[in-house]
Amino acid sequence: MFSKITLIIGFLLLSAGAIHAQDKPEVTIGGALRFNYNLSSWKEGQKKRGGDFGYDVFRVNAKAKYKGIKLNAEYRLYSEGFGGGMLKQGWLAYDFDAKNEIQVGLTQVPFGITTYNSHNWFFSINYYIGLEDDHDMGVKFTHTDKKWNYALAFFKNAEELKFGSNSDVSDSRYSYDVASIDLDGDGVLDLRNKETNQVNGKLSYKIGNDSINHKIGTSVQYGGLYNLDTEEMGSHYAAALHYELKYKRFGVKAQVSTYKKSPKNPNGESDEIIAMTAYGAPYLVAAAGNTYTLGVQYTVPVKWGPVSSLQFYNDYGYLEKINSDFKDSAMNVTGVLVSAGSVYTYFDIAAGKDQPWLGPVWKNALANGTADAKWEVRFNMNIGYYF
Template sequence: MVSKLKMVLIFISIPVISLFAQDKPELHVGGALRFNYNLSSWKEGQKTRGGDFGYDLFRINAKAKYKGVKLNAEYRLYSQGFGGGMLKQGWVGYDFTPENNLQIGLTQVPFGITQYNSHNWFFSINYYLGLEDDHDMGLKYTHNSENWLYAFAFFKNAEELNFGNNSDVSNSRYSYDVSSSGDGLYRNKEINQLNLKVVRKFSNGGANHMLGVSAQYGGIYNLDTENTGDHLALAGHYELDFGKLNVKAQVSKYNYNTKNPAGQSNDMIAMTAYGAPYLVASEGTTYTLGVAYSVPVEWGPISNLQFYDDFGFMDKKLNDFHDSYMNVTGVLITAGNVYTYVDAAQGKDQPWLGPVWGGALSEGTANADWEMRFNINIGYYF
């Protein structure tokens, strides 16, 4: 009888113990320290030196949870020349169920393949247009079940660091957003943006597929005219996981309808991140395709090699604008907590992969050459 009573008491106490365990705050702190080596074909001095090796970033990640309410934040510290300190993401969230989540704050925009539409350290050409791994200020609801993933979001604006009446967007940011060009021109901001993303997940023959569409629509407020234009982006995307193979494919179309002052072209907009703005064609279509294959190894601390190639093409609508290209071939080396990207990144009219910065993604350059940046990024993640 006593034994049976003990069993009943233990059975009753299990949910009570679980309940109290859920009331205990949880906090996890991590981060990363990264270094970078690069050698660029268009930098003669750098080629003479044999490339440059230096500091990339130090970052802190914090995740917390209490009574079902979650926090997720990541702060990055780059060198001053690349924008200095910046918040990549920072949101408060709540899980209504394991499949349904709400996030408020600086959260990833649900557009295209997420978290990344690429495999390499440079991302795809979409990133440099604000269409990959973008983070804005707003609210996002996500449903992620066995067969479906869909997200609805409203973003009041991009990261706002200057709260003046007509303040320019700060250049210190992780993801590319509409901004000012830095010379008093093209002074615009993103406002009141809506996003919708729907993905159908299915499997067959050991292959997992994710086929989806994304839509984005919002306002573009001009700081000089105080008039609001609009912008629209649409994407179709597909991702495949089959054993050690991963494939990402996406077609994205975007259009910015700006209300710039008389004398300023509406055929281009300014975008900024990492401390410096550049110009981008106001309308275009991008095509991206990435393929990766993982090879497990046992070479001391090295456990995996992921070989990849990511290609991107930006088709600008205006015929007198020269199109932009990007291709990155490389390998990700995993060794414990150390992740090393070894990339041969090639670009044509791509600001980070060539000698032209301000106009590479807008007007471009006639008869531009392919340029190459050999890059090694070494990061310890904790």
């Protein structure tokens, strides 16, 4: 079946060159440079020195079009501690017409509210378990209309960088994927699973006009989890219902999601947890759970020198873990996005409970959690110049 899909895609892409007459290629280069300041309640040394301000990321975006074939790529350079260089996305595309497109490569997974199920710099709790702004390697078909929108996709795997028979997933990646982790510090990786052969479907319907509109949708995904030690194929699935409201300068994003990962781990390794990784460091996640997210925003146009708008928002997310022995996780981000020409600055007050990026516990926060977990707070300011 996969061979037939590959042949069909190849035929479509080759045919596109004959259909479209474009004598000169179109190339656009852009990018961004971002800096970050943060002050965290659980970091005593940082509090004593008044927080830290440093380099976040430098990224390069490239778009091209020639003879009907389009390219879209984004490469990011983080510090070595956050994974170093990584391709966020990179795909080729062909537009059959104004409504229908096919993409091939490292492309965004059509699941939940896209492009983002959030308004803030941290995203929602779904991002940290691989259910928001995820990018995988495969083929995606999208149909975009005034009312009905849908997407169908097949992903062979997540970003593959090693191509070995028994290679673990690299930690250098932008979006969270199932991976491996050293549980006991002995230098040997455990829970060695990889995503493979995933199918996705997303459908949404838009009601209203330019002044006020509602978008109601649903998403599903199902795929395999290949264990590198047992060489057996497990499975994983996720489903979601989502809703968006836009009324003049006011907006709402709401989503309910459920997921379950069923790996075929070796004897002695728990099936109640799964390893996931991004930004250079893996952690553990509950193998099954439900998430609830709600975000609201209101944009105020202003004329303060270069400042043209202020977008105020609040995003809340909750992870309900199916294992009753695990402690649930939550996060809430209140902030404002300040737009000034090509400079965009996020001012966020991010609070987390059993959230690895918003608290002192990294490895187990999204898995079994901690019995005495408290809400921790991080003030974050991210300044980016986009060109």
